[in-house]
Amino acid sequence: MSRQFLLNRLLGMDQDQLVIHNEVESLEKVPDWTVEDVVKWLKKVGFGEYISVFEQCGVDGDILLLLKDKDIKDDLQMKNGIIRKRFLRELKNLRKSCDYSCCNGSDVANFLSRIGADFREYTYNLVSKDMSVDFMKKLGVGDLQDMMKEAGIENIVHQHKIVEAVNCVDEEFQSNDSIDSSETSYDVYLTYPRSNGAELASLIKMQLELRGISVFSDSHESIHLNKHNLRLIQETKHFVLILPPGGLDSCLLQNTGSEKLHLEIVAALASDANIVPVTDNFQWPDQEELHHDVLAVSYFNCVRWVHDYQDACIAKLERFLRGENFLKVDSPFSTLGRISLARSRKSSGVSTPHARSRRCSSPLNTSLLTNLLMVPRSVRKSNLSLVSNDSGLEYN
Numbered sequence: 001m002s003r004q005f006l007l008n009r010l011l012g013m014d015q016d017q018l019v020i021h022n023e024v025e026s027l028e029k030v031p032d033w034t035v036e037d038v039v040k041w042l043k044k045v046g047f048g049e050y051i052s053v054f055e056q057c058g059v060d061g062d063i064l065l066l067l068k069d070k071d072i073k074d075d076l077q078m079k080n081g082i083i084r085k086r087f088l089r090e091l092k093n094l095r096k097s098c099d100y101s102c103c104n105g106s107d108v109a110n111f112l113s114r115i116g117a118d119f120r121e122y123t124y125n126l127v128s129k130d131m132s133v134d135f136m137k138k139l140g141v142g143d144l145q146d147m148m149k150e151a152g153i154e155n156i157v158h159q160h161k162i163v164e165a166v167n168c169v170d171e172e173f174q175s176n177d178s179i180d181s182s183e184t185s186y187d188v189y190l191t192y193p194r195s196n197g198a199e200l201a202s203l204i205k206m207q208l209e210l211r212g213i214s215v216f217s218d219s220h221e222s223i224h225l226n227k228h229n230l231r232l233i234q235e236t237k238h239f240v241l242i243l244p245p246g247g248l249d250s251c252l253l254q255n256t257g258s259e260k261l262h263l264e265i266v267a268a269l270a271s272d273a274n275i276v277p278v279t280d281n282f283q284w285p286d287q288e289e290l291h292h293d294v295l296a297v298s299y300f301n302c303v304r305w306v307h308d309y310q311d312a313c314i315a316k317l318e319r320f321l322r323g324e325n326f327l328k329v330d331s332p333f334s335t336l337g338r339i340s341l342a343r344s345r346k347s348s349g350v351s352t353p354h355a356r357s358r359r360c361s362s363p364l365n366t367s368l369l370t371n372l373l374m375v376p377r378s379v380r381k382s383n384l385s386l387v388s389n390d391s392g393l394e395y396n
Contacts, residue, residue, distance in 0.1 A: 030098040031105075031124065033061025045090040053077050065095060065124040068152060095121035099206060103127050113209050115165045119158065120210065125151040136166045186216040188321065189233050189273070191264050192242035193250065200280055200305065201242045207314045213321060215240075225263040238321050239268040239275045241297070243282040251294045252285060265294045276320050278313075280305040 033041075038059050039051050053076050059067075069088065072078045078087060096117065100109045105127040112119040112126075126136075129151045136144055141163055148159050188208060192201045205215045216232055233239065241247075250259040268275055279302050287295060303317045 028094070028098050029102040030061040030065055030094060031100065031103040033064065035060050037061060038064050041094070045087075047087060047090075050076060050078065062128075064091070065098075066128060066152065067091065092121050095124065096210065097206065099202070100124065100127065107133060110209050110214050111165070112162075114212050114214075115161055117210050117212075119162070122151075122153050122158070122162075125153055133166070136162075186214045186232065186236050188213060188215045188238045188240050189236040189264075189268070190215050190217040190240045190242070191261060193244065193247050193261055194259070195246075196244045197242040197247065197280075200244065200278075203310070204240065204242070204278065204314065204317070207310075208318065208321075211314075211318055213318070225260050225267070229264070230267055233264060233267040233273065234271045237274060239264075239273040240317070240321075241265065241268075241275060241277045243277050243279045245281050245283070247279075247282050248285055248290065248294070251291050252289050253291060254289075262291065262294065265297055269294070269296055274321070275300045276317060277302045278305050278317065279303070280307075 035055060035058055038054060038061065041064075042048055042051055042054060057063075057075060059076075067076075069084060072084055072087060078084050100106055100123050103124070105123050108126050108131070109120055109123040111133050112123055126132075126148075129147065131147060131151065139147065144163055144166065145159050148162065153159055153162070190201055190205055192198060201217055205217050208215050216236065218229055248261075249255065251262045251265065265275075275297060277297065277300060284298055287298070290298070301320065303313055303320065305313050
């Protein structure tokens with residue numbers, strides 16, 4: 001079978017997964033918005049005619065997030081009911097998608113996302129009333145409902161669902177500055193090179209949290225891997241690695257120092273995490289250029305990030321993390337036929353054959369690679385992707 005045939009199969013692999021093109025939106029820290037930022041948003045969503053009244057009333061990000069229908073009608077002179085519904089729809093989308101880390105609201109946002117994507121819009125209502133998850137756990141049902149109503153959560157069904165979620169909340173939703181066993185746990189440890197990749201990491205973190213997947217991502221202010229982060233890597237099931245151009249430069253043999261990203265990858269490999277590299281215009285280094293202790297990272301199934309199709313990329317990443325059955329994998333080492341990616345903590349998305357160790361530091365030999373790429377006639381018409389130019393391995 002020719003390499004061109006395999007590449008053609010690869011290039012056509014995701015056509016059924018592509019969705020309508022959406023413009024890439026950057027995360028907005030709306031609570032910190034000035035009046036000028038609100039004005040820009042009004043223009044963007046098509047409500048420029050109301051700019052003067054928003055400016056006159058001094059509506060900044062803090063006020064915008066807490067606006068109610070009555071405020072919009074009486075104070076902002078939006079009398080037409082249909083127009084108000086349109087505005088509230090745009091405001092709801094903004095509340096659901098903005099970054100709440102600037103007001104210490106990430107834990108609350110993640111907790112609400114677990115209940116449902118629509119519940120994330122209530123994040124700032126709760127944060128503005130200092131209603132953390134820990135605080136809500138201490139309240140009785142009646143007091144909690146009263147406080148939610150006071151905070152602007154008027155939907156009774158949503159109130160009951162939040163109460164149920166609080167009663168069932170697990171340790172993974174709680175914030176704790178200590179590093180003992182009761183500290184917050186996460187579904188995903190997300191990291192990226194210190195010099196690049198922060199914006200894409202923030203976007204992916206927010207999108208995964210909207211889908212109910214809890215994510216830890218360090219600020220990268222420190223260049224060292226501390227004990228707290230090391231323990232998180234060891235206890236977190238999935239390890240998402242953002243790889244922009246030059247993303248593995250710190251792991252090259254020519255760099256003698258052990259930088260943070262290098263140590264994070266080594267720790268993830270040692271703990272048998274499900275590593276999912278997300279490549280953004282990234283070129284894998286030659287195998288002989290990488291440190292031996294990170295060589296195995298190139299054997300894992302990748303998600304190739306395409307900015308024009310970010311929704312499809314996120315959906316594919318989510319399927320890798322949730323371990324859906326019959327998922328087509330992006331790797332030259334996928335086994336023939338359909339496979340299940342539902343895995344235990346010790347069984348990850350590595351694409352090397354089962355007989356080989358995940359921690360094997362040497363590349364697969366040529367004869368084994370040739371055998372893996374020989375496709376029987378019976379499966380040539382299947383949708384299985386057999387080869388990926390996202391892998392860290394090359395063919396001669």
